[in-house]
Amino acid sequence: MPSEKLVVVGGSLAGIRAVEAVRKSGHVGPLALVGAEEHLPYDRPPLSKAYLDSGDNPEAPQFRTEEYLRDELGVDLRLGMRATALDPARKVVHTEDGEIGYHTLVIATGAHARSIPSADGLAGVHTLRTLDDAEAIRAGLDAGARTVIVGAGFIGSEVASAARKRGLPVTVLEALSVPLVRSIGEDMGRACARLHHDHGTDLRCRVKVTSLEGANGHVTGVVLDDGSRVDADLVVIGVGVRPATDWLKGSGVRLHDDGGVLCDATLNTGIEGVYAAGDVVHWPNPLFDDDMRLEHWTNAAEQGALAAKNALNPGEAKPSATVPYFWSDWYDSRIQFVGVPKADEIRVVSEETGDDRFLALYRRGDHIGGAITIDRPTQIMKYRRMIAKRAPWKEALAYAGVPA
Amino acid sequence: MRVVVDHSKCTGLGMCEAEAPDVFEVQEDGSLLLLKEFPDDAERSEVEAAVEGCPTEALRIVED
Numbered sequence: 001m002p003s004e005k006l007v008v009v010g011g012s013l014a015g016i017r018a019v020e021a022v023r024k025s026g027h028v029g030p031l032a033l034v035g036a037e038e039h040l041p042y043d044r045p046p047l048s049k050a051y052l053d054s055g056d057n058p059e060a061p062q063f064r065t066e067e068y069l070r071d072e073l074g075v076d077l078r079l080g081m082r083a084t085a086l087d088p089a090r091k092v093v094h095t096e097d098g099e100i101g102y103h104t105l106v107i108a109t110g111a112h113a114r115s116i117p118s119a120d121g122l123a124g125v126h127t128l129r130t131l132d133d134a135e136a137i138r139a140g141l142d143a144g145a146r147t148v149i150v151g152a153g154f155i156g157s158e159v160a161s162a163a164r165k166r167g168l169p170v171t172v173l174e175a176l177s178v179p180l181v182r183s184i185g186e187d188m189g190r191a192c193a194r195l196h197h198d199h200g201t202d203l204r205c206r207v208k209v210t211s212l213e214g215a216n217g218h219v220t221g222v223v224l225d226d227g228s229r230v231d232a233d234l235v236v237i238g239v240g241v242r243p244a245t246d247w248l249k250g251s252g253v254r255l256h257d258d259g260g261v262l263c264d265a266t267l268n269t270g271i272e273g274v275y276a277a278g279d280v281v282h283w284p285n286p287l288f289d290d291d292m293r294l295e296h297w298t299n300a301a302e303q304g305a306l307a308a309k310n311a312l313n314p315g316e317a318k319p320s321a322t323v324p325y326f327w328s329d330w331y332d333s334r335i336q337f338v339g340v341p342k343a344d345e346i347r348v349v350s351e352e353t354g355d356d357r358f359l360a361l362y363r364r365g366d367h368i369g370g371a372i373t374i375d376r377p378t379q380i381m382k383y384r385r386m387i388a389k390r391a392p393w394k395e396a397l398a399y400a401g402v403p404a
Numbered sequence: 405m406r407v408v409v410d411h412s413k414c415t416g417l418g419m420c421e422a423e424a425p426d427v428f429e430v431q432e433d434g435s436l437l438l439l440k441e442f443p444d445d446a447e448r449s450e451v452e453a454a455v456e457g458c459p460t461e462a463l464r465i466v467e468d
Contacts, residue, residue, distance in 0.1 A: 043459075138422075208429065297459055298419060301456075301457065301459075302457075305456075312434070323422075325419070325422070327417055334416075335420075377418060377432070377434045378430050378431055378432045380418060381421040381422045383417040384418075384422050385425065
Protein backbone atom coordinates (compact mmCIF):
# COMPACT_ATOMS: atom_id res chain seq x y z
CA MET A 1 0.00 0.00 0.00
CA PRO A 2 1.61 3.27 -1.09
CA SER A 3 0.35 5.30 1.85
CA GLU A 4 1.26 2.80 4.56
CA LYS A 5 3.51 4.15 7.25
CA LEU A 6 6.57 2.08 8.04
CA VAL A 7 8.29 2.76 11.34
CA VAL A 8 11.80 1.48 12.06
CA VAL A 9 12.75 1.38 15.73
CA GLY A 10 16.53 1.39 16.11
CA GLY A 11 18.87 3.95 14.58
CA SER A 12 21.92 1.86 13.84
CA LEU A 13 23.08 -0.26 10.90
CA ALA A 14 19.97 -2.44 10.52
CA GLY A 15 17.75 0.64 10.88
CA ILE A 16 19.58 2.70 8.27
CA ARG A 17 19.62 -0.23 5.84
CA ALA A 18 15.90 -0.68 6.41
CA VAL A 19 14.99 2.90 5.48
CA GLU A 20 17.33 2.89 2.49
CA ALA A 21 15.87 -0.39 1.21
CA VAL A 22 12.34 0.93 1.62
CA ARG A 23 13.00 3.88 -0.65
CA LYS A 24 15.05 1.84 -3.10
CA SER A 25 12.15 -0.55 -3.50
CA GLY A 26 9.96 2.37 -4.56
CA HIS A 27 7.84 2.83 -1.45
CA VAL A 28 6.73 6.44 -1.27
CA GLY A 29 4.65 6.32 1.92
CA PRO A 30 5.58 7.79 5.27
CA LEU A 31 8.75 6.42 6.83
CA ALA A 32 10.07 7.07 10.34
CA LEU A 33 13.33 6.10 12.02
CA VAL A 34 13.29 6.12 15.82
CA GLY A 35 16.67 6.04 17.60
CA ALA A 36 17.48 6.14 21.32
CA GLU A 37 20.79 7.95 20.81
CA GLU A 38 21.05 11.63 19.93
CA HIS A 39 23.67 10.91 17.27
CA LEU A 40 22.89 10.37 13.62
CA PRO A 41 23.22 6.67 12.74
CA TYR A 42 26.87 5.62 12.78
CA ASP A 43 28.97 2.55 12.10
CA ARG A 44 30.12 0.57 15.13
CA PRO A 45 33.08 -1.61 13.98
CA PRO A 46 35.47 1.39 13.73
CA LEU A 47 34.73 2.36 17.36
CA SER A 48 36.98 -0.40 18.72
CA LYS A 49 39.54 -0.02 15.91
CA ALA A 50 40.62 3.11 13.99
CA TYR A 51 38.55 5.41 16.22
CA LEU A 52 40.84 4.58 19.16
CA ASP A 53 44.08 5.38 17.32
CA SER A 54 46.18 8.28 18.55
CA GLY A 55 46.14 11.56 16.67
CA ASP A 56 43.60 14.31 16.08
CA ASN A 57 40.04 13.72 17.22
CA PRO A 58 38.55 11.46 14.56
CA GLU A 59 35.26 12.14 12.83
CA ALA A 60 32.30 10.07 13.97
CA PRO A 61 31.81 7.21 11.48
CA GLN A 62 28.39 8.51 10.44
CA PHE A 63 26.54 6.57 7.74
CA ARG A 64 24.60 9.44 6.15
CA THR A 65 24.05 13.14 6.63
CA GLU A 66 20.92 14.44 8.26
CA GLU A 67 20.03 16.31 5.05
CA TYR A 68 20.27 13.14 3.01
CA LEU A 69 18.06 11.19 5.37
CA ARG A 70 15.44 13.92 5.80
CA ASP A 71 15.38 15.54 2.38
CA GLU A 72 16.44 12.86 -0.10
CA LEU A 73 15.01 9.78 1.58
CA GLY A 74 12.14 11.60 3.26
CA VAL A 75 12.71 9.95 6.61
CA ASP A 76 10.93 11.33 9.67
CA LEU A 77 14.03 11.20 11.88
CA ARG A 78 13.25 10.79 15.59
CA LEU A 79 16.61 10.73 17.35
CA GLY A 80 17.17 10.79 21.09
CA MET A 81 13.80 9.11 21.45
CA ARG A 82 13.84 5.81 23.28
CA ALA A 83 11.04 3.34 22.59
CA THR A 84 9.44 2.25 25.86
CA ALA A 85 6.61 -0.08 24.81
CA LEU A 86 4.80 -1.59 21.86
CA ASP A 87 1.03 -1.93 21.49
CA PRO A 88 0.41 -4.12 18.42
CA ALA A 89 -3.38 -4.01 18.87
CA ARG A 90 -3.42 -0.22 18.43
CA LYS A 91 -0.33 -0.33 16.16
CA VAL A 92 1.50 2.18 18.29
CA VAL A 93 5.09 2.49 19.56
CA HIS A 94 5.34 4.30 22.88
CA THR A 95 8.42 6.44 23.42
CA GLU A 96 9.75 8.71 26.14
CA ASP A 97 8.33 11.58 24.07
CA GLY A 98 4.90 10.30 23.13
CA GLU A 99 3.54 7.67 20.78
CA ILE A 100 4.08 6.94 17.09
CA GLY A 101 1.55 5.05 14.99
CA TYR A 102 2.55 2.59 12.28
CA HIS A 103 1.10 0.26 9.68
CA THR A 104 4.21 -1.89 9.51
CA LEU A 105 7.09 -2.00 11.95
CA VAL A 106 10.73 -3.10 11.92
CA ILE A 107 12.30 -3.79 15.31
CA ALA A 108 16.03 -3.10 15.08
CA THR A 109 16.97 -2.00 18.58
CA GLY A 110 20.21 -4.03 18.68
CA ALA A 111 21.85 -4.81 21.98
CA HIS A 112 23.21 -3.28 25.17
CA ALA A 113 26.69 -4.03 26.43
CA ARG A 114 26.66 -6.13 29.59
CA SER A 115 28.58 -4.86 32.59
CA ILE A 116 29.74 -6.24 35.93
CA PRO A 117 28.14 -5.32 39.27
CA SER A 118 31.17 -3.59 40.78
CA ALA A 119 31.48 -1.20 37.82
CA ASP A 120 28.82 1.20 39.02
CA GLY A 121 29.68 4.77 39.86
CA LEU A 122 33.43 4.83 39.15
CA ALA A 123 34.88 7.13 36.51
CA GLY A 124 37.28 5.46 34.08
CA VAL A 125 35.19 2.29 33.81
CA HIS A 126 33.44 1.75 30.49
CA THR A 127 31.72 -0.73 28.25
CA LEU A 128 32.10 -0.18 24.50
CA ARG A 129 28.99 -0.11 22.37
CA THR A 130 28.24 3.52 21.58
CA LEU A 131 30.07 6.50 20.16
CA ASP A 132 30.00 8.12 23.61
CA ASP A 133 31.66 5.00 25.07
CA ALA A 134 34.36 5.12 22.40
CA GLU A 135 35.04 8.81 23.03
CA ALA A 136 35.48 8.18 26.74
CA ILE A 137 37.84 5.23 26.14
CA ARG A 138 39.80 7.22 23.61
CA ALA A 139 40.21 10.05 26.11
CA GLY A 140 41.55 7.55 28.65
CA LEU A 141 44.06 6.20 26.14
CA ASP A 142 45.06 9.77 25.21
CA ALA A 143 45.86 10.34 28.88
CA GLY A 144 48.22 7.34 28.83
CA ALA A 145 46.05 5.08 30.95
CA ARG A 146 47.20 1.83 32.45
CA THR A 147 44.49 -0.21 30.79
CA VAL A 148 42.71 -3.28 32.08
CA ILE A 149 40.26 -5.18 29.89
CA VAL A 150 37.68 -7.43 31.50
CA GLY A 151 36.82 -10.21 29.03
CA ALA A 152 39.10 -11.49 26.26
CA GLY A 153 36.39 -11.43 23.60
CA PHE A 154 36.52 -9.57 20.31
CA ILE A 155 35.69 -6.08 21.54
CA GLY A 156 38.03 -6.26 24.55
CA SER A 157 40.84 -7.67 22.46
CA GLU A 158 40.47 -4.91 19.90
CA VAL A 159 40.69 -2.28 22.64
CA ALA A 160 43.79 -4.07 24.00
CA SER A 161 45.28 -3.85 20.49
CA ALA A 162 44.57 -0.13 20.31
CA ALA A 163 46.18 0.47 23.70
CA ARG A 164 49.29 -1.57 22.83
CA LYS A 165 49.59 0.31 19.54
CA ARG A 166 50.07 3.42 21.68
CA GLY A 167 52.63 1.59 23.82
CA LEU A 168 50.43 1.54 26.92
CA PRO A 169 50.54 -1.29 29.46
CA VAL A 170 47.54 -3.58 29.03
CA THR A 171 46.18 -6.46 31.09
CA VAL A 172 43.36 -8.64 29.78
CA LEU A 173 41.37 -10.63 32.35
CA GLU A 174 39.43 -13.70 31.23
CA ALA A 175 37.24 -15.95 33.37
CA LEU A 176 37.55 -18.97 31.07
CA SER A 177 40.65 -21.12 30.62
CA VAL A 178 40.98 -20.09 26.96
CA PRO A 179 39.60 -16.91 25.37
CA LEU A 180 36.63 -17.34 23.02
CA VAL A 181 36.39 -21.05 23.77
CA ARG A 182 32.59 -20.91 23.61
CA SER A 183 32.35 -18.98 20.39
CA ILE A 184 35.08 -20.55 18.25
CA GLY A 185 36.53 -23.51 20.19
CA GLU A 186 39.65 -24.26 22.20
CA ASP A 187 42.44 -24.53 19.61
CA MET A 188 41.14 -21.45 17.83
CA GLY A 189 40.90 -19.50 21.08
CA ARG A 190 44.47 -20.44 21.87
CA ALA A 191 45.65 -19.22 18.46
CA CYS A 192 43.97 -15.88 19.12
CA ALA A 193 45.44 -15.72 22.64
CA ARG A 194 48.92 -16.06 21.15
CA LEU A 195 48.41 -12.72 19.42
CA HIS A 196 48.09 -11.08 22.84
CA HIS A 197 51.30 -12.70 24.10
CA ASP A 198 53.17 -11.78 20.92
CA HIS A 199 52.28 -8.12 21.38
CA GLY A 200 53.11 -7.65 25.02
CA THR A 201 49.60 -7.81 26.45
CA ASP A 202 49.39 -9.49 29.83
CA LEU A 203 46.58 -12.03 29.30
CA ARG A 204 45.41 -13.73 32.50
CA CYS A 205 42.91 -16.57 32.15
CA ARG A 206 40.79 -18.32 34.80
CA VAL A 207 40.53 -15.14 36.85
CA LYS A 208 37.46 -13.27 38.01
CA VAL A 209 37.09 -9.68 39.06
CA THR A 210 36.15 -9.44 42.73
CA SER A 211 35.94 -5.67 42.95
CA LEU A 212 37.12 -2.41 41.49
CA GLU A 213 39.07 0.04 43.64
CA GLY A 214 38.88 3.78 43.28
CA ALA A 215 40.08 7.05 44.74
CA ASN A 216 38.20 10.35 44.47
CA GLY A 217 35.57 8.63 42.35
CA HIS A 218 38.05 7.39 39.72
CA VAL A 219 39.12 3.79 39.24
CA THR A 220 42.62 2.94 40.46
CA GLY A 221 42.73 -0.84 40.32
CA VAL A 222 41.06 -4.19 39.81
CA VAL A 223 41.04 -6.87 42.52
CA LEU A 224 40.93 -10.50 41.38
CA ASP A 225 39.63 -13.66 43.03
CA ASP A 226 43.18 -15.05 43.34
CA GLY A 227 43.89 -12.16 45.69
CA SER A 228 46.03 -10.21 43.24
CA ARG A 229 45.46 -6.61 42.21
CA VAL A 230 46.13 -4.83 38.92
CA ASP A 231 46.65 -1.05 38.76
CA ALA A 232 44.29 0.63 36.35
CA ASP A 233 43.37 4.12 35.17
CA LEU A 234 41.04 2.76 32.50
CA VAL A 235 38.91 -0.37 32.74
CA VAL A 236 37.03 -1.58 29.68
CA ILE A 237 34.42 -4.25 30.23
CA GLY A 238 33.86 -6.52 27.24
CA VAL A 239 31.69 -9.33 28.53
CA GLY A 240 29.12 -9.50 25.76
CA VAL A 241 25.76 -7.96 25.04
CA ARG A 242 22.08 -8.61 25.63
CA PRO A 243 19.35 -7.78 23.12
CA ALA A 244 17.74 -4.40 23.77
CA THR A 245 14.20 -5.71 23.97
CA ASP A 246 12.99 -4.73 27.46
CA TRP A 247 10.55 -2.36 25.77
CA LEU A 248 8.84 -5.32 24.10
CA LYS A 249 7.98 -7.16 27.30
CA GLY A 250 4.26 -7.71 27.60
CA SER A 251 3.64 -6.60 24.01
CA GLY A 252 2.86 -10.05 22.67
CA VAL A 253 6.11 -10.17 20.68
CA ARG A 254 7.64 -13.49 21.68
CA LEU A 255 11.09 -13.30 23.25
CA HIS A 256 13.80 -15.93 23.60
CA ASP A 257 15.32 -16.61 27.03
CA ASP A 258 18.30 -14.42 26.11
CA GLY A 259 15.99 -11.52 25.27
CA GLY A 260 16.11 -11.93 21.49
CA VAL A 261 12.99 -11.66 19.33
CA LEU A 262 11.67 -14.97 17.98
CA CYS A 263 11.05 -14.67 14.26
CA ASP A 264 10.18 -16.94 11.37
CA ALA A 265 12.54 -17.34 8.40
CA THR A 266 11.18 -14.15 6.81
CA LEU A 267 11.95 -12.18 10.02
CA ASN A 268 8.27 -11.83 10.91
CA THR A 269 7.64 -11.83 14.66
CA GLY A 270 4.37 -13.73 14.42
CA ILE A 271 2.42 -10.48 14.60
CA GLU A 272 1.12 -9.21 11.29
CA GLY A 273 3.21 -6.35 9.95
CA VAL A 274 5.83 -6.56 12.71
CA TYR A 275 9.31 -7.66 11.60
CA ALA A 276 12.74 -7.59 13.23
CA ALA A 277 16.34 -7.26 12.04
CA GLY A 278 19.91 -7.48 13.30
CA ASP A 279 21.26 -8.37 16.75
CA VAL A 280 17.80 -8.86 18.28
CA VAL A 281 16.68 -11.60 15.88
CA HIS A 282 16.39 -15.31 16.60
CA TRP A 283 15.41 -17.03 13.39
CA PRO A 284 15.66 -20.35 11.58
CA ASN A 285 18.42 -19.88 9.01
CA PRO A 286 17.47 -22.19 6.12
CA LEU A 287 21.12 -22.60 5.09
CA PHE A 288 21.89 -24.41 8.35
CA ASP A 289 18.52 -25.89 9.41
CA ASP A 290 19.19 -24.24 12.73
CA ASP A 291 17.93 -21.35 14.86
CA MET A 292 20.47 -18.62 15.42
CA ARG A 293 20.98 -15.11 16.69
CA LEU A 294 23.98 -13.23 15.32
CA GLU A 295 25.74 -10.10 16.50
CA HIS A 296 27.51 -9.43 13.22
CA TRP A 297 27.75 -6.38 10.99
CA THR A 298 26.89 -8.23 7.78
CA ASN A 299 23.83 -9.83 9.34
CA ALA A 300 22.47 -6.50 10.57
CA ALA A 301 23.00 -4.93 7.14
CA GLU A 302 21.33 -7.76 5.25
CA GLN A 303 18.44 -8.26 7.65
CA GLY A 304 17.70 -4.54 7.93
CA ALA A 305 17.05 -4.35 4.20
CA LEU A 306 15.23 -7.69 4.05
CA ALA A 307 12.94 -7.05 7.03
CA ALA A 308 11.79 -3.73 5.54
CA LYS A 309 11.15 -5.23 2.11
CA ASN A 310 9.27 -8.18 3.62
CA ALA A 311 7.21 -5.87 5.82
CA LEU A 312 6.05 -3.89 2.79
CA ASN A 313 5.44 -6.93 0.62
CA PRO A 314 4.59 -9.88 2.88
CA GLY A 315 3.06 -11.85 0.02
CA GLU A 316 6.50 -12.17 -1.55
CA ALA A 317 8.54 -12.29 1.65
CA LYS A 318 11.94 -13.95 1.28
CA PRO A 319 13.78 -15.91 3.97
CA SER A 320 16.92 -14.63 5.62
CA ALA A 321 19.40 -17.20 4.35
CA THR A 322 22.94 -16.18 5.13
CA VAL A 323 26.34 -17.62 5.90
CA PRO A 324 27.42 -15.78 9.04
CA TYR A 325 30.63 -13.79 8.70
CA PHE A 326 32.55 -11.74 11.20
CA TRP A 327 35.99 -10.29 11.44
CA SER A 328 38.10 -8.82 14.20
CA ASP A 329 41.36 -6.88 13.97
CA TRP A 330 43.90 -7.69 16.68
CA TYR A 331 47.23 -5.87 16.52
CA ASP A 332 48.36 -6.23 12.90
CA SER A 333 46.35 -9.42 12.34
CA ARG A 334 42.86 -10.02 11.04
CA ILE A 335 40.74 -12.87 12.35
CA GLN A 336 37.92 -13.92 10.00
CA PHE A 337 35.18 -16.45 10.66
CA VAL A 338 32.54 -17.77 8.27
CA GLY A 339 29.71 -20.20 8.94
CA VAL A 340 28.74 -21.58 12.33
CA PRO A 341 31.05 -22.87 15.06
CA LYS A 342 28.76 -25.72 16.17
CA ALA A 343 30.54 -28.70 14.65
CA ASP A 344 30.93 -32.47 14.68
CA GLU A 345 34.67 -32.09 14.10
CA ILE A 346 37.19 -29.27 13.86
CA ARG A 347 40.39 -29.70 11.86
CA VAL A 348 43.24 -27.29 12.55
CA VAL A 349 44.53 -27.44 8.99
CA SER A 350 47.45 -25.07 9.46
CA GLU A 351 48.95 -27.40 12.09
CA GLU A 352 48.82 -30.30 9.64
CA THR A 353 50.33 -28.33 6.79
CA GLY A 354 52.90 -26.54 8.94
CA ASP A 355 51.66 -23.11 7.89
CA ASP A 356 52.09 -20.40 10.51
CA ARG A 357 48.96 -18.55 9.38
CA PHE A 358 46.07 -20.15 11.20
CA LEU A 359 43.31 -22.05 9.38
CA ALA A 360 40.71 -24.36 10.91
CA LEU A 361 37.68 -25.98 9.27
CA TYR A 362 34.44 -27.02 10.99
CA ARG A 363 32.59 -30.16 9.85
CA ARG A 364 28.83 -30.40 10.14
CA GLY A 365 27.66 -33.87 9.11
CA ASP A 366 29.22 -34.55 5.71
CA HIS A 367 29.57 -30.87 4.87
CA ILE A 368 31.79 -27.95 5.69
CA GLY A 369 29.92 -25.74 8.17
CA GLY A 370 32.51 -23.17 9.17
CA ALA A 371 36.04 -21.83 8.73
CA ILE A 372 38.32 -19.51 10.65
CA THR A 373 41.50 -17.89 9.44
CA ILE A 374 44.08 -15.52 10.81
CA ASP A 375 45.74 -13.41 8.10
CA ARG A 376 44.51 -15.43 5.14
CA PRO A 377 42.22 -12.88 3.51
CA THR A 378 42.37 -14.47 0.09
CA GLN A 379 41.06 -17.81 1.34
CA ILE A 380 38.21 -17.04 3.70
CA MET A 381 35.55 -16.18 1.11
CA LYS A 382 36.32 -19.32 -0.88
CA TYR A 383 35.26 -21.28 2.20
CA ARG A 384 32.22 -19.06 2.65
CA ARG A 385 31.08 -20.00 -0.84
CA MET A 386 31.62 -23.67 -0.11
CA ILE A 387 29.51 -23.36 3.03
CA ALA A 388 26.77 -21.51 1.11
CA LYS A 389 26.47 -24.33 -1.44
CA ARG A 390 26.82 -27.00 1.30
CA ALA A 391 29.99 -28.37 -0.22
CA PRO A 392 31.11 -31.82 0.93
CA TRP A 393 33.66 -31.92 3.75
CA LYS A 394 36.04 -33.78 1.42
CA GLU A 395 35.97 -30.91 -1.06
CA ALA A 396 36.92 -28.41 1.64
CA LEU A 397 39.78 -30.60 2.88
CA ALA A 398 41.02 -31.11 -0.68
CA TYR A 399 41.01 -27.36 -1.27
CA ALA A 400 42.91 -26.88 1.99
CA GLY A 401 45.47 -29.47 0.87
CA VAL A 402 44.99 -32.04 3.65
CA PRO A 403 43.86 -35.71 3.39
CA ALA A 404 40.25 -36.61 4.15
CA MET B 405 28.93 -0.62 -16.27
CA ARG B 406 32.30 0.07 -14.71
CA VAL B 407 33.33 -0.83 -11.14
CA VAL B 408 35.44 1.63 -9.18
CA VAL B 409 37.31 0.69 -6.00
CA ASP B 410 38.33 3.33 -3.50
CA HIS B 411 41.49 1.66 -2.21
CA SER B 412 41.80 4.24 0.56
CA LYS B 413 38.57 2.88 2.05
CA CYS B 414 38.91 -0.82 1.20
CA THR B 415 40.37 -2.99 3.98
CA GLY B 416 39.93 -6.31 2.18
CA LEU B 417 37.01 -7.70 4.19
CA GLY B 418 35.91 -9.71 1.17
CA MET B 419 32.13 -9.26 1.14
CA CYS B 420 32.40 -8.25 -2.53
CA GLU B 421 34.24 -11.46 -3.33
CA ALA B 422 31.50 -13.42 -1.53
CA GLU B 423 28.84 -11.73 -3.67
CA ALA B 424 30.66 -11.56 -7.02
CA PRO B 425 33.67 -13.91 -7.09
CA ASP B 426 34.25 -13.45 -10.82
CA VAL B 427 34.65 -9.70 -10.37
CA PHE B 428 36.51 -9.27 -7.07
CA GLU B 429 39.25 -11.16 -5.28
CA VAL B 430 41.04 -10.23 -2.06
CA GLN B 431 44.75 -10.94 -2.38
CA GLU B 432 47.13 -12.59 0.07
CA ASP B 433 48.23 -9.16 1.35
CA GLY B 434 44.62 -8.05 1.92
CA SER B 435 44.45 -5.74 -1.08
CA LEU B 436 41.51 -6.03 -3.48
CA LEU B 437 42.06 -7.11 -7.07
CA LEU B 438 39.40 -6.14 -9.59
CA LEU B 439 39.20 -9.17 -11.87
CA LYS B 440 36.80 -7.37 -14.22
CA GLU B 441 36.64 -3.61 -14.39
CA PHE B 442 33.74 -3.88 -16.85
CA PRO B 443 31.46 -6.71 -15.68
CA ASP B 444 28.78 -8.09 -18.02
CA ASP B 445 25.21 -6.92 -17.61
CA ALA B 446 24.37 -10.47 -16.55
CA GLU B 447 26.52 -9.87 -13.47
CA ARG B 448 24.77 -6.65 -12.52
CA SER B 449 22.77 -7.96 -9.58
CA GLU B 450 25.85 -9.64 -8.06
CA VAL B 451 27.91 -6.49 -8.45
CA GLU B 452 25.14 -4.37 -6.94
CA ALA B 453 25.01 -6.76 -3.99
CA ALA B 454 28.78 -6.40 -3.64
CA VAL B 455 28.53 -2.61 -3.61
CA GLU B 456 25.70 -2.72 -1.07
CA GLY B 457 27.43 -5.33 1.07
CA CYS B 458 30.75 -3.52 1.37
CA PRO B 459 31.26 -2.67 5.07
CA THR B 460 33.54 0.26 4.24
CA GLU B 461 31.53 1.61 1.26
CA ALA B 462 34.61 1.37 -0.90
CA LEU B 463 32.85 0.31 -4.11
CA ARG B 464 30.68 2.07 -6.65
CA ILE B 465 29.28 1.45 -10.09
CA VAL B 466 29.78 4.02 -12.83
CA GLU B 467 27.42 3.65 -15.78
CA ASP B 468 29.05 3.74 -19.22
